[in-house]
Amino acid sequence: MKSKLLFVMGIVLAHGAVGAAWIHQDAPQARSPLSTCVNTPLPMPYFQSPREPLLAHVVSMQPEVQAQP
DSSP: OOOHHHHHHHHHHHHHHHHHHHHHTTTOOOOOOOHHHHOOOOOOOOOOOOOOOOOOOOOOOOOOOOOOO
């Protein structure tokens, strides 16, 4: 009975050691501290509407030239 218990305990301990090695090998990498992550401010948006060109129609007031007989 004592030898069977030691045999089972040996198997359990061996599996535990192998599992611990696998977990340590696949451990996620440590993250960088959050204080180094700084967002740079974006430029302020331009809220004014764009200027529209003034459309003008120029009318010159010239006297009509009438043909003289």
